[in-house]
Every structure is written in C-alpha cells, then in structure tokens.
Amino acid sequence: MAYQPSEQFKKTLLGSGAVLVLAALNAPAAVSFATDKYHAYKIAQPGYQKKYGSWAVIDVPEQFRVNAIHAALLHTGKVLLIAGSGNNQKKFDAGTFETVLWDPADNTFKKIPTPEDFFCSGHSQLPDGRLLVAGGTARYEVLDGEVEKAGGGMRVKNESPDKAVTLPKGTVFRSPTGIEYVSRFDVTVPKARREFEVSYFKSGQMKPWKTKITAAEARVFVEAREAGPQALTTEAAQYEVVGLKGADADNVYGLAQKLTTEKQDFQGIKAAYEFDPRAERYVPVDPMTDARWYPTLVTLDDGRVLAVSGLNDVGDVVPGDNEIYDPVTKKWSKGPFRYFPTYPALFLTQGGKLLYTGSNAGYGPAEKGREPGLWDLKKNSFTKLPGITDPDQLETSSSVLLPPAQDQKVMVLGGGGVGESAKSTARTAVVDLSKADPSYTEGPSLPQGTRYLSSVLLPDDTVFTTGGSRKYRGSSGSDILRAQFYDPAANAFAEAAAPTVGRNYHSEALLLPDGRVATFGSDPLYGDGDNTKLGTFEQRVEVFTPPYLHRAGAGRPVIGEGPRELDRNGRATFRTRDAGRIVAARLMRPSAVTHSTDVEQRSVALGLTKGGDGLTVTVTVPGDRTLVPPGWYMLFVTDADGIPSEAKWIQVD
Template sequence: MPEQYRPRRRPSNKLRKTLMGGGAVVVLVGLNAPAAVSFAQEKYHAYKIAQPGYKRQFGSWSTLAVPEEYRTNAIHAALLHSGKVLIIAGSGNNQKKFDKGSFDTILWNPADDSFKKIPTPEDFFCSGHSQLPDGRLLVAGGTARYEVLDGKIDRAGGGMRVKNENPNKAHTFKKGTRFRSPSGVEYLSRFDVTVPKAKREFKVSYASSGRMLPWRTKVTAGEARVFVEAAQTGPQALTTQAAQYEILGLKGKDADDLYGLAQKITTEKQDFQGIKAAYEFDPRAEKYIPVDPMKEARWYPTLVTLEDGKVLAVSGLDDVGAVLTGDNELYDPKTKKWSKGPTRYFPTYPALFLTKGGKLFYSGSNAGYGPADKGREPGLWDVRTNTFTGIGGLTDLDQTETSASLMLPPVQDQRVMLLGGGGVGESSKATARTAVVDLKADNPAFQEGPKLPQGTRYLSSVLLPDDSVFTTGGSSDYRGRSASDILKAQFYDPKSNTFRRAADPTVGRNYHSEALLLPDGRVVTFGSDPLFDDADNTKLGTFEQRVEIYTPPYLQGDKAQEMRPKLGAGPQRAGANGRATFRTDHPEAIAKARLMRPSAVTHTTDVEQRSVDLTMEKGKGSLTVEVPKDRALVPPGWYMLFVTDAAGIPSEAKWIQVE
C-alpha cells in the first residue's frame, strides 16, 4: 500500500530556537574546530583518568590545597622523622626578597595538611642538607649575593685577599671596609670578613760541625677573601694587574700587618656567592639551631652522610663566586664543628652516594657551574686515601648535568642508575639515555638501560617501598624554555630493566623542583622555576607554587586501606643486635621489609634516599626484622620501615632509629 501523504508540520518556536542554537554550535565548531577538538580531548582525558580502572593501573594525581599565606618557592624539601616535610625557600630566587632579608621556610604535616612558618635566620637559597644520626637536618651554605649579568654591572668588582701578618691576633673587618689601590681608587667590601692570625714557625738548623745554629722564625700570613666593589662608577676602577691595597682606618702596626691583594677587578659577569653559615633544624623544637660555620663559603654544595655519621660538604661557589677547587670539609654532629676533608674537585651539586666499603660513588650527575672538561667523569672516590677510580661505559657523557641518579633498591645490590640529563650550562641538549652500573662487578661499567620517552632534564626519581622507581616531570630544554615541560611519569622496574607508564601529572616541573616519598606511600612534588611561561620565550617565567601528590596504583581502590599490611606496636630504635620486633595480626601475609631513608632533595640531587632489604623472622602475631650491621649500607639515622605483601602493597611506615 503506497505511503499516504501527510502535510509537514511547521516546527514550534521552541524547536526552531533549539535548531538555530544547534546550527550556531555547528557553525562555531566549524570556525573553531581545533579549539573545540582540544576542549573535547581535555574533557575526555579528565573523564578517563578519573575512572577507577585507570587509577588502579596508573595511579592518580591530586593538588594539595595550600593556604595562600603558606605558599612559597620550594627550593629544597626534606622529610623529617616527625613525618613532617620541611620546605625551604630562603629568598626563593627572588632578589627583592633577598634585598629585604625576607627568607622563608614552611613546615607541612601531611597527616592533617597543616602548615607552619619557621623563622629562617639565613638565606638558605641553594644550600646543602643532610640527615643527621639524631634526626636533625643539617643545612649549610646558601646565598651571600645574587649574580649580576654582563651589561648590568655599573661598578667594578672582584675578589680581595685580605692578609694578616700579625701572629698574635685575628682581625675582623665589617661590611663597607675601604681598600685603596696604589693609584688612589677605593673599593668597599660587601661582607664582614675575619682574617685569622699569622702562623709562626720556629726552624732549627745545624752547621756542618753539628753545632746548632740560632733559631730562625718563619711567619706565614693569615688570609681570608672578601668581595669588593668600587666606591665610584667609571673605568678608573677597572684593573687586571695584581696589586697591594691599603686598608683605610688602620693605624700603627695594624696598618703594616694588614693589607689587601687583588689580581683583577672588572665589570665581567659576577656569579652568585656563597655563605659559610651552618644550622641544624630540630624536628622536635621545630626551629633552626646555629652550629659552627664552615671554613669555606658554599653555594650549590652537596652534603653527604658517611658511615660514621659525619657529613662531608663538597663543592659549591665560594664567597667571591668561584667554584671551589676541591676544598671539602667534614662536619662532626657530636662536636658541632667542621674540619678539613679530602681534597677533590667536583662541579656544583655533585651526586655522591655512600657505597659498601665506605667509598663514595660519583654518578656524574650535577647541577651546573664548572667547566665542561673538568670533574664530569663518574667513578669511585676513596675518601680515606683520597684516590679516585673512573668508571666508564656511560654514553652521552657530555649530558650528565641536570640528570637524576639514585641507588637502586635494595642498596645491598650496589647498583646505581642515571637518568636523562642535558648539556653544560644553558645548552638545549637533552638525552633520553638511562644507564645502570653494578658496583659489585669485578670491572664495573655503565650498561645502557631503557630510554625515557624523550630527552629529559630535571627528572625527579623516587624510590618506592615495592622496589620500583617512580620518575616524573622534567623538561626537554634548559629551565623549561619554549614551554618544554614534560607532563609524563613512569615506573622503572629494576628486575626487568623496563619502564611502564604512570598517570600523567598536571603540573610541569623543571629547574628548582623536588619530589619525595611520604610515610603513607604517596609521592609529593614541589616547585619549578621556568625562564619563560610561553612557547615563544617572550613572557618571563613564574615560579610554580602548586603542590601535587601522586597516589600509586598500590593504594588505589575502595578496599586499598583494608588490604594494606599493618604493623602494630614496636620499638623506635633497633636493638644492639640490629633487631626490632613489631606486633602484626597477619605476619604470614608479609613478603618483604624495607628501611627507607628519608629524602633531602634539591636541584634533582637526592643523595639521602636509599632502600635497605631487611631479613625477617615471623612469629605468632609478630614480625622481627634485622638491620644490616654495615653502616656503609645503613648510615646512622632515622628510617621509615615499610613491609609489603606479595602484591607489593605497602604498609604505612613506622619510624625507627639506627644508631
């Protein structure tokens, strides 16, 4: 039967408006297709990563709600044995704050997301830090003066060596002391400086007959350095000739015994300058406590804990902005004093790891400052004999600056991994190379590992309780230039030597960024200091103050907390035999136990974190763990004790002190 004809009904006004609106949308989509597609992709991505199945496979990110008054430029981050995180900014790469003497430290408690401002006595911007045996954090060095670039210097400046030939007393000169050149040009010191007294030596000599000759006295002048600037602008203050300088205001014998020596005073670029100050942060009192200052000023130093609990301070820019040539020093936490350490040159922020036998392994990772052809070779440094044995096999050796490196878990395996990195200085080079060296091998050498998704500088790498390594962030260019932040994360499995994907972060992290493991098994990321905020490099960068927290797959799911192994009551210190017993309802479900040393990280450098395999003894309702006795494997200090089940799900950490 043929279809009957029916007259078409006119659409209602409401329907016509809807259709017209829809047509408008179609037109707009046609005109703005790329934007619409991008918007749709973002919406779909947000939907996808919120799904439980995605989170169980890849983990998830969340942004920490930080009240405005506690937001800061995170330059350093350290986990304390109180479970709180110390976030140190100092002046935070902000010269206005430096000029005002406004320095920041924030204490964050992840247990309840509370915050506290800590009075900060020095500019700890670009200092070094290390965990001490009693749980305090040693913080040493920092900023005495910001850099001044070429073309912006209106007064000649340079280093002045101040000499003291008086063997009976030291002399302190205040900031603003005037030095006068032979031609009458005056220069002012930028800092206080104390010049030690001269050393007097008595030498005995003998005639050929054996008769003792009269004693001879040798006096070696005491010396200190200070940065000086010309009192007046103009070319008359420039000099490249070595000369002796009169110190104004001195009289009599002091005027003869004390004087300055300078090699050159110019208007060339002036680098950052370090300070000698050292403090211990007390997690119980929650304040900085001053200790004896270092012998050398240091900016960008590495502090590494040794097997006896002493701390070695290495490298840094000194008080006139020069890379220290190898003047390293030791801090004794018992006496609170510094002494001379083994001499060896490294670029600034070198990654040095304590290895079995007490030697330090230098991975080649560093954070800049220093010539490209000096101190870049990886190797083992015997600090007792001060000998260095190079280790080869590393590809892209010219791109170890801003690389990440860490001791793979467990530390007993003595394997070190290096990840990514870039060229020296402001180079645009970045490598996807990773490499692993087995220090237990007869002839250790780096072996190439799996490549990162792309060339990456400033990568953060964090050891997890399940023996995996979580890596995140970084950028493919120097300080995130050209909007080059990498919004990717991955896990490295040391057993299979492979990467697997993790959920993508939403906040970019490059220079001045940090990441560390929390006692609940999550990872927190801070900071980022890009040069520019746009792809065309026309808009000056903004320091990233958002804090992001990553929850790994092992903590995902409605029943994740129920499934976690649980440790009950137990001691806070390992016994003399290294053993500690904890109550637990299901010891049979525990597969591994790990001691995790808390991080103290800055500039992609974290030489503190390490994971130690513990032997276990299971009893009825209890678990006993035993800590290795070798303090080169387990330096004295506080550790997080995690246990994991067969699926790698970790407990929450128990804090335990190893003495």
C-alpha cells in the first residue's frame, strides 16, 4: 500500500513551502539590506575613515534650499551659492532670482537680494576680495518644434553722428512687405562715426574737406507680432522702425539676414556686479559691451579680469570679441580677439600666457575653437598643444592646475562628446608647461568614462575628484557615486570614500577653510534609470572630510596671530607652538566654480623658515604675479603626515 501523508503533514509542508518561497522571493532584498547595513558599519569605522575619508549631508533649512548653479568661496570664509532663476523657466518668468550665503563654520544661511538673473554667468575673484559676477540670462531657449513666432537677430543701424538712439523693449520693426516684428529687449545704438578726409593742394588749388559717415550698429532679438508662415524669411532686408519721425526715421533702421522658427538658444545679458563680502550685497558696475551667457572670467596678473566667450543677446556664440574689466575704474575695455566655445577653461600660467586646456561646457560647433593651446595675450597669438587623446571628448571635462603651481603642470580629466553625445572618456592627460616644447602626455585613467567631474586641490598637494556621470546629464541613471585622490608626485589615483549624492550637470565642489570639501547642485535630465520621469535639481549639500582630518588624533598644526597682508619682501610671520611640527606651507586661492569649470583655484608652495625661539614661522610668497595673481588666499601649513592647519586668510597685493 502506497504511503499517504496525513492532512496535518500536508498543512505543515505547505506552510514551510510558503516560507521557503517567500524567503527565496525576498532574498535579494534581504541580502541588499544586510549589505547596506554592513557597508554603513564599515565606512563608520575609524580605520576606514583614516584611509578613505567620510561624507556627511548637511542640514539645509527648507527656506534656504537653492538650485546652486554657481559656488564661490569668499575671504570671510562663507560660500556664495548663486542660482539666479536656477534653470527654472517659471522662476525666470516671475523674475524670481536667488542667491544664498552659507557659513560652513556654524552652518547658517542667509538669503541675498539678487538684482539680475545670474543663471549661467561668469565670476572671478578680485584683488580686494570682492567677487566679480558678469553676464547671465536674458531669455530661455525655445526648442525646435516649439517656436511659434518667427524670430532672430535684428541689426539696428544709426547713421546720425549727432546722437545715440535708444529703442525700448517692444519697438516694432516693419518689413518691406508689411510684416511686423517686436523687439524683446531695450537696445541703445551709439552715434555714427564722422570721419574727415584731410584737405590738400592740387594744381595750385585747395580741395575741400570731405566728410564720411560710418553708421553705428547694435543687435536686438525680435520676433513676429503674429504667428504663421508669412513671417518667415531667409532673405536679407531693411526694416523700418515704426514710430520714428523726420531725420530719426531716415537715420535709424533695422537689417536682418533671416527670421525663422528654428530653435532659439539662450540669450545673455551685459550686466556686471561686484559682490561685497563685507556688506554681503551685490554692487552694480559698468555693464559689458557684449551680452554673455556661459562666459569664462579669468583673473590676470595685474588683477584685471578677462571675459571670454558666451552666448550673446541674440543667442549666438560671441565670435571672439573679448573684454577686460578694471577693478579700479569699474569699467570694461576691449580685449584681444579670439574665439572659444562657451565656458572655456583658461588658466593664467607663469609668464602671463593663458593655457586653454580644451575643456569647455558646450555651445559652439564641434570643429571650431576646441583644440588646446597657449594664448599670448600681448601678441594675440595661439600655439596649439598636441598629444591629447580623445580630443573629441573634451566637452564637460575637468581641468586643474596641479599643485604646486610652480611645477606648471595642468591636468585634464574625463569629458564627453559635443552636445548630447553618448560618448564619455576615462582619459586623463597632463601637460608640463615648463618644457621648451610642451605637449600632453597620457595620465592614469579614471575608473570609468566620466563627464561633469569635480576636481579640488587639497592642502597636502593631492587632488580630490568626485561625482560626475557616464552619460549626458546623468541620463539612464548614470551618476557615478565614486571619488578618488590623484597624487601628482606618484601620477596615480587612490580610492576615496564614495559620496551618497549624485552630481552631474550644474554641480560644484570646493575646498573650505577648515580643509573639508563641500559639494553642491546637480541637474539630471531624468529622475529614473529608464528615462521616463523628469529629473529634479539636487538641493542637498554634502561635505567630504578627507583622511588627513581623521588622522589628526593628536590635533592639527595651529598657526596663531599674524598679519593679514605681506610685508614689502613678500613675507608674513605667525606665532605658533607647532613650529617644530610644521614642514610645509601652501597659499591656496579660493574657488569660483560652475559647469565643471574652476580657473581660480591654485596652490602655491611657499618658503618656510622658523624662528629661533621655536614659537614663530615665517612664510615667503613668490613675487611673480603671473604665479600668484593679486587677491585673498588661504594659508595652510602641514606636518610631516600631511595633516593641515585650518586656513588663515592673507591678502596678496
């Protein structure tokens, strides 16, 4: 007789089976939970943190959370987080522009009234510690298929040598066929230029003076009053300015090459301001000659600031008209002419030339202005630098002047293809500008292809790199939760603790005066790995504590009382009880960073002597202002284990 299980056995078996099935179904979640728990335990251990560092998300009160498009460290120790409209069309339309000032010393925040849309502006540290902010957004882009009214750039001419003409926003331009177009912004056209030809004798007779009038010109964006194909034109024409009378009507007119419904790019503004760290407010200065959106501002050896590239007031890349700001007169003047794509990475090198690493943030044709080179501003000559691999993947790459600045080595890290390209590269490359014939040589690879990588100089002469994504704006869930240290002396990477917050487009990282690194922002295109949900801007602030701070069990070196400025010999003496422990000193310029571009930060090695009483140290700063541009710097000293002091702020004239 065959065995027949009892009903009780059947129930027990079924119950056990259900438990086994449920356990099997939940095994991945259970394993993941256990793995996460173990990982959290592991990274909290002192031994781990001494080797890899640690991360912490900062508590930001809701009313101070902001879309940090720009971040700059001020000599007060506070961080200026600039959003402007924050890549938010609704805030732009409402005129809601935001800036928040964060004090990392006590984690307090303050809202700063923001007079213009500084979204995608440029910024640079000035000699007196103010931050120059120039450019921003005049109009958001309208994509292909969404443009309802024909529009484009209108060149407004003025043939009167006697007066300039201002046409307010809303001025109507009428075509020869009667189609009307309306200006979106105010535009001022200067007076025409009057030139005289010198009189001369011929055949014993005096010939009369001759006068030549050259019309002045300005640009303004216009769009058709009415939607419809009748407003489309691809032929050059002259346009009447409706409302002008008499001589003004004859002297002032518009010219346009084409007015279409093609994609309309972002448009820049001319406004410029200095942010005063003491008063904690924006102070207006003279506007730029050209409107700029996505410009780079780089400090020169005399303290003036060069503004380069950007999209202008009709949405075109500025064709090469660069300009220079003088912080003494608060005015702009014409700079050397040279074309670059937007947000080009330009570094002041020893001797005064600017190095263009090839890194940039995007706008501009793929075949123009993307090759690295040395730019001699005085001669306006450009010498291309060969040797870089993946030259078609320099967009959204990171560039950094390696420490110490005296070595004159510059590194390029990662990057991707032009625009929304799927390409990304793990390539790094280093150029040694001290060589007679410099060229890029390949460095160690990043763990994977990376766009939007942040790179931050540390006081121990390493470079901390973090974040980024494999794909355009982190699409397909491609944010990279990894970080690493680059050691220039060993030319090698070492692992660092992994961040918990993804950072891609519109993200920043910078060194704080206490030796930590703060990270901000991120603007993913999508909010999931399947690209089915729109992304949301990352407003959390995460701070990295490097291993050197976890190793400081016996305390950090301390520099005490001392001057805020150098003496006539470039020296400064500080009291300290740690003179015997201190082995090195670095002068570190504070960051002003956006779009993976930070051309301000640099670390300069200083001469170091110790007082005979063992209670003072004296640092000597190089006198070469192409190596140490004027401004405020953080002074760090380190011991033999690479443990840094907290920074002292000191001004270099």
